[in-house]
Amino acid sequence: MNSLIARLIAQRLALGISLLFAVSMLIFAGTQILPGDVAQSILGQGATPEALANIRRELGLDQPAWQRYLSWLGGILQGDLGTALSNNRDIAESLGRRVNNTLFLAFWTAVVAVPLAILLGLVAVRYQNRWPDRLISGSTLTAISLPEFFIGYLLIYFFAVQLNWFPSVASVHDRMNLGERLHAIALPAATLTLVILAHMMRMTRAAILNVMQSAYIETAELKGLRSLLIIWRHAFPNAVSPVVNVVMINLAFLVVGVVVVEVIFVYPGMGQYLIDHVSKRDIPVVQAVCLIFAAVYIGLNMIADLVSILSNPRLRHPK
Amino acid sequence: MADQLLDIRNLKIEATLRPPGEKPHDVTIVEDINLSLPRGRVLGLIGESGAGKSTIGLSPAGYGRGGVRITGGEINVNGRNILELGASSMRALRGKEVCYVAQSAAAAFNPAHRIMDQVIEATLWHGLASRKQAEKRAVELFRKLGLPDPEHFGERYPHQVSGGQLQRAMTAMALCSEPDLIIFDEPTTALDVTTQMDVLAAIKEAIRDTGVSALYITHDLAVVAQVADEIMVLRHGKMVEHGETRQIIENPQQEYTQRLVSVRSIDHTAKSPGEPILTVNGITARYGKAGIGKPVLDDVSVAITPGQTLAVVGESGSGKSTLARVITGLLPPEKGNIQFDGRTLKAALKQRKKEDLRQLQMIYQMADVAMNPRHTVGTIIGRPLEFYFGLRGRKQRARVIELLEQIELGPEFHERYPAELSGGQKQRICIARALAADPKLIICDEVTSALDPLVADGILKLLLRLQEEHRVAYLFITHDLATVKAIADSIAVMYQGQVVRYGTRDEVLAPPFDDYTDLLLSSVPQMRVGWLEEAFSQRRMEAQGN
Numbered sequence: 001m002n003s004l005i006a007r008l009i010a011q012r013l014a015l016g017i018s019l020l021f022a023v024s025m026l027i028f029a030g031t032q033i034l035p036g037d038v039a040q041s042i043l044g045q046g047a048t049p050e051a052l053a054n055i056r057r058e059l060g061l062d063q064p065a066w067q068r069y070l071s072w073l074g075g076i077l078q079g080d081l082g083t084a085l086s087n088n089r090d091i092a093e094s095l096g097r098r099v100n101n102t103l104f105l106a107f108w109t110a111v112v113a114v115p116l117a118i119l120l121g122l123v124a125v126r127y128q129n130r131w132p133d134r135l136i137s138g139s140t141l142t143a144i145s146l147p148e149f150f151i152g153y154l155l156i157y158f159f160a161v162q163l164n165w166f167p168s169v170a171s172v173h174d175r176m177n178l179g180e181r182l183h184a185i186a187l188p189a190a191t192l193t194l195v196i197l198a199h200m201m202r203m204t205r206a207a208i209l210n211v212m213q214s215a216y217i218e219t220a221e222l223k224g225l226r227s228l229l230i231i232w233r234h235a236f237p238n239a240v241s242p243v244v245n246v247v248m249i250n251l252a253f254l255v256v257g258v259v260v261v262e263v264i265f266v267y268p269g270m271g272q273y274l275i276d277h278v279s280k281r282d283i284p285v286v287q288a289v290c291l292i293f294a295a296v297y298i299g300l301n302m303i304a305d306l307v308s309i310l311s312n313p314r315l316r317h318p319k
Numbered sequence: 320m321a322d323q324l325l326d327i328r329n330l331k332i333e334a335t336l337r338p339p340g341e342k343p344h345d346v347t348i349v350e351d352i353n354l355s356l357p358r359g360r361v362l363g364l365i366g367e368s369g370a371g372k373s374t375i376g377l378s379p380a381g382y383g384r385g386g387v388r389i390t391g392g393e394i395n396v397n398g399r400n401i402l403e404l405g406a407s408s409m410r411a412l413r414g415k416e417v418c419y420v421a422q423s424a425a426a427a428f429n430p431a432h433r434i435m436d437q438v439i440e441a442t443l444w445h446g447l448a449s450r451k452q453a454e455k456r457a458v459e460l461f462r463k464l465g466l467p468d469p470e471h472f473g474e475r476y477p478h479q480v481s482g483g484q485l486q487r488a489m490t491a492m493a494l495c496s497e498p499d500l501i502i503f504d505e506p507t508t509a510l511d512v513t514t515q516m517d518v519l520a521a522i523k524e525a526i527r528d529t530g531v532s533a534l535y536i537t538h539d540l541a542v543v544a545q546v547a548d549e550i551m552v553l554r555h556g557k558m559v560e561h562g563e564t565r566q567i568i569e570n571p572q573q574e575y576t577q578r579l580v581s582v583r584s585i586d587h588t589a590k591s592p593g594e595p596i597l598t599v600n601g602i603t604a605r606y607g608k609a610g611i612g613k614p615v616l617d618d619v620s621v622a623i624t625p626g627q628t629l630a631v632v633g634e635s636g637s638g639k640s641t642l643a644r645v646i647t648g649l650l651p652p653e654k655g656n657i658q659f660d661g662r663t664l665k666a667a668l669k670q671r672k673k674e675d676l677r678q679l680q681m682i683y684q685m686a687d688v689a690m691n692p693r694h695t696v697g698t699i700i701g702r703p704l705e706f707y708f709g710l711r712g713r714k715q716r717a718r719v720i721e722l723l724e725q726i727e728l729g730p731e732f733h734e735r736y737p738a739e740l741s742g743g744q745k746q747r748i749c750i751a752r753a754l755a756a757d758p759k760l761i762i763c764d765e766v767t768s769a770l771d772p773l774v775a776d777g778i779l780k781l782l783l784r785l786q787e788e789h790r791v792a793y794l795f796i797t798h799d800l801a802t803v804k805a806i807a808d809s810i811a812v813m814y815q816g817q818v819v820r821y822g823t824r825d826e827v828l829a830p831p832f833d834d835y836t837d838l839l840l841s842s843v844p845q846m847r848v849g850w851l852e853e854a855f856s857q858r859r860m861e862a863q864g865n
Contacts, residue, residue: 215426222380223414223441237431313430313476 004318008309016302023294024076028069031283059085072284076291082284086277091288095273099292101172102269105185105192106254113193114200114247121204121243122231125212137205140198152191152264159187170265188265192258196250203246207239214238241308248304256293324397324499324532325356325379331391332374332383332556348387349374349556358499361526361533363547363564365540365579367771368742371556376502376536380417381409397499414441418493422505424485428477434488435473442496453495460491463528464521482635483514487521494529501526503535507542511634511798513842519545520851538771540579541844544568545851552576565848578773580846585779585805589824592809595622595658596792597646597760602655604645614653615641617816623760623809626790630803630824632839633813639796642813643762646794647681660759677707680753684765686745690737696723696748697733703755722751725788726781743774747781754785762794767802779806800843804828812836 039055040047056062060071075082081091120140124133143151160168166186176184211217212235220230259271270289277285309315332349349371356362364372374387378394381401393400396416404412418441421427428437438460439453448456454473461469464487477485486506493501506522507515523546526533537543543550543564550567552559552575560573571577599621605614616638623629633639644650646657648668657664660678665671683689690699700719704710710718720730726747737745746766753761763782767775783806786793797803803810803824810827812820814835820827832840841854 215421215423216429218384219419219421219427219437220429220440221413222382222419223444224410224412225414225440225444226410234429234431238429311431314478317476317479319479 002316002318005309005315008315009306012302012305012309016298019298020295023298024073024291025069027287027290027294028065028072031287032065034281034283072287076288081288084277084282084285086280086282086285091285095270095285095288095292098268098270098273101267102255102258102271104172104181105188105258105267105269106251108182108185109189109192109196109254110251112189113196113250116193117197117200117247118204118236118243120197120201121208122228122236124201124205125208125231125235126227128209133205136201140201143194144198148191148195148260149264151194152188152261155187155190156264168265170267172268185267188258188261188267191261191264192254196253200243200246200250204239204243207242208235211235211238237311240311244307244311245301245304248300252297252300255296323355323395324358325354325534326395327352327354327375327378327392328395329353329392330375330378330389330394332371332378332387333390334383334385334387347556349378352392352558354551354561356500356532356534358532359530360549361535361547363535363537363543363550364553365537365543365550366553366559367538367773369555370553372536372538372553373504374556375553376504376534377419379500379534380413380419380502382413411445414498415445415447415496416498417500417502418496418498420486420489420493420501420503420506423509424489424506425477425482425509427489428485430477432476433473434475434477434480434485437477438473438488438492438495441492445496447496457491457495460494460525461488464488464491464525465517466491481514483510483518486510486518490518490522490525494525494531497529497531499532501531501533503533505537506535508537508539512800513634513838515542516842516844516851516854519844520855522546523851539844540568541846541850544846544848545844552579568846568848585776585783587783587806589808590624590627591823592622592624592627594624596625596660597623597794598658599642599646600655600658602642602645602652602657604641604650604652606650613816615816616645616652618655619813619816619818620655621809621811621818621821623792623794625759625792626786627808628786628793628795628806629809629811630795630797630807631811631813632797632800632803634798634839636815637813638816639813640764641816643681643764643794643796646762647679673707677703677756678759679762680756680758680760681762681764682746682749682753682766684768686742686749686769687737689749690745692737694736695733696735696737696740699737699748700751700755703752707756718755719751722755725754725785726751741774742770743777746770746778750778750781750785754789754791757789758791760792760794762796764796765798766795768797768799775802782806800840812839 039052039059039061043051043055053062060068072082079092081095083089084091084094120136124136127133156168159165167184168187170184170188172181172184208231212231217230217234220234225233255270258269259275261267262269262271270292274286274289277289330349330352331347333345333347335343335345337343352375354362364376366372374383377383378389379396379401381389381394381404383389389402394402396412401409401412428434435454435457438457439450442448442453442456443450447453457473458469461472466472466484466487472480472488480488490506503522507518510518519542526546535543535547547564549562550564551561552567552573554575560567560571560576562572567576568580571580599619602616602619603614604616605612619638619642621629621631631639631642641650645652648664648666648671651666656666659675664675697716697719700722701710701715704715704718716733719733723730723732728744728747732740732744732748737748740748749766766782767778770778779802782793785791793806795803795806807824809823810821811818812827812835820833820836827836828840841857844850
């Protein structure tokens with residue numbers, strides 16, 4: 001570790017944190033201009049103006065926006081996400097389990113999808129423009145072209161209804177052990193894998209093909225090395241940076257973009273929770289969930305940046 | 320046959336061309352090549368680009384670049400025809416019996432791995448030694464090739480060492496698996512002239528000490544004369560002449576070989592300087608923040624007379640291209656100013672008037688990338704005509720054709736695209752484009768470096784003729800002293816950002832020399848056998864004398 005890298009990393013961290021602050025402002029501002037009135041939606045149409053004023057005062061809605069923003073932000077910095085308006089429960093508490101569920105699904109999908117995508121990318125390069133390449137490209141593109149609910153129902157039909165291998169409803173609860181949980185999430189994880197595979201695989205293929213033009217690949221070929229070894233040892237390390245960026249975008253999607261899959265498999269994740277509370281106009285919950293999504297996006301992209309920096313030998317080992 | 324390490328019979332190599340919009344078709348690149356190489360001998364393959372020398376050179380490794388196929392004849396390495404080998408036997412041959420040293424070691428080393436791992440990779444892969452033994456051998460080779468700190472040299476990454484050092488490391492990489500044959504593909508072409516001499520000597524010594532056979536590919540006859548035992552001259556994929564090195568250099572039989580030997584026959588009388596058109600006064604410039612680190616240009620002052628050529632000579636890193644960037648306004652200097660045609664030029668490009676831009680044109684080293692590949696020649700040359708003089712339509716076309724005539728190309732080139740042109744023709748188009756603005760000064764940045772000697776000669780003659788006709792001044796940036804001798808009226812020698820020697824051509828090229836100019840001049844390979852040894856013993860004597 002040298003000072004140049006330390007400085008670059010510190011820069012990225014600072015940038016990520018300030019970006020998160022900016023996003024928190026945007027989220028807050030965005031929820032303010034949303035139509036609808038929380039007090040009204042809690043009390044219903046028949047509420048008297050006095051009752052509305054009372055509940056607004058109680059919720060702090062009568063204070064100026066910047067004051068509410070600061071107290072909201074102050075709470076978050078201390079780990080307090082606020083209280084849900086609709087059911088008066090602590091958001092952090094009810095969100096915690098769902099965050100865990102979402103991350104659990106995302107993690108195991110990533111464990112399968114990322115190595116698989118990279119491996120398929122390497123094989124596609126090895127057999128460029130021959131049938132294995134075409135088969136891989138064709139099938140992954142087909143998978144990405146189909147809507148995820150369609151893939152989800154297709155998998156349910158075959159693997160849950162016909163073969164009865166996996167449950168169609170991916171409910172998980174605290175008393176399940178790891179094996180039971182994995183069994184439960186097999187189908188949603190497979191659906192998500194099919195959705196994100198093509199993107200990562202094609203980026204791996206393109207990035208490596210780009211590197212395969214380099215003179216050092218010719219050097220490796222003239223050493224008599226095997227093709228797959230050349231691709232793995234000489235091409236891939238120089239293609240890491242674009243691949244990592246795409247991988248991280250897909251991982252972020254696994255956390256924030258899985259609402260449809262959660263609904264299909266009735267999986268108790270964050271997406272469903274968000275949708276429920278949007279329809280209830282429960283602003284604090286929406287804010288909290290959006291902030292977590294933003295943090296995931298920014299965090300993963302920051303990791304992609306850091307990996308790109310660390311994978312560059314010119315930065316790692318300066319002259 | 321066992322005494323012949325390499326025996327090539329009736330070699331024929333074809334490639335499939337896939338021009339856009341046309342049907343793919345096969346072309347013959349190499350035909351009727353016969354050669355045999357006993358153990359311990361070095362054969363030089365010489366020719367211009369497109370002569371097929373690299374294609375022939377790579378054939379003993381069974382390797383063809385980009386769709387090139389060996390379609391006829393036989394290539395016997397160690398007594399067996401490698402064209403009959405399967406894929407895995409071919410891999411067993413490469414890196415073990417036949418090794419390769421590329422032109423640009425900087426590109427041929429993988430930036431992601433340490434030098435040592437790459438140098439011993441083939442040795443380990445073919446199971447020729449344990450890692451420990453291979454590393455020991457590599458360190459010995461580093462020492463033999465004169466690399467600094469051989470014990471720890473391999474721990475570094477390619478970007479941490481210089482180009483000349485990488486070229487030696489690549490030679491070590493080829494020698495490490497103790498092959499029977501090494502293919503050297505222009506190993507010194509990308510190097511500075513002073514570095515070239517050292518690397519050449521290191522390669523020669525390594526070949527002699529290890530007794531390996533070698534194919535030495537180059538376009539530079541003077542270089543190959545120093546290392547090869549015999550030379551084969553190639554043109555358009557066919558053999559022109561083959562003989563002992565001394566015979567080819569001293570008594571060439573074929574007309575083409577004679578032309579190669581006598582290249583650089585330009586006769587140019589240097590003019591004496593007059594009232595300058597451009598004066599560079601005390602320029603100090605650097606990249607990045609002012610005042611930090613060493614400046615790239617340090618108090619540089621030169622002047623150019625109208626209708627004359629100032630050659631700026633130096634090796635890479637001497638600041639000669641930065642000088643061009645300062646004059647064109649791409650890099651505003653920290654100190655100093657530039658007088659042009661009686662006025663002071665604004666430092667930054669954006670502040671300059673259109674007239675300033677018009678009168679100061681530039682021609683680049685890489686003609687390919689200096690032209691938009693999607694524009695026709697007519698559009699490329701027509702653009703400055705429209706921009707500076709408002710010429711359009713028929714008038715523009717007539718003027719473009721006039722300019723094409725001046726660069727000795729016919730009107731049919733008007734509709735062509737850069738991809739359809741040869742290297743020399745591309746550079747001519749770039750010259751026409753500069754000329755279209757009717758400039759008073761053209762900055763020529765290494766304009767002949769990427770060209771073959773005979774083509775480069777044609778370009779230089781053209782530039783001289785255009786100078787006569789248009790009284791345009793040239794600032795000619797180059798690292799090639801032969802070019803300088805051919806066309807310069809004045810010379811500025813640059814070293815590490817400073818002008819170390821400056822004056823008329825005859826003053827600069829006459830003794831007594833300063834140390835650097837002396838080193839530079841004595842490093843230019845001369846076209847005779849034994850020059851390398853003489854130059855080195857001369858240097859040793861001088862070092863002892865001091």
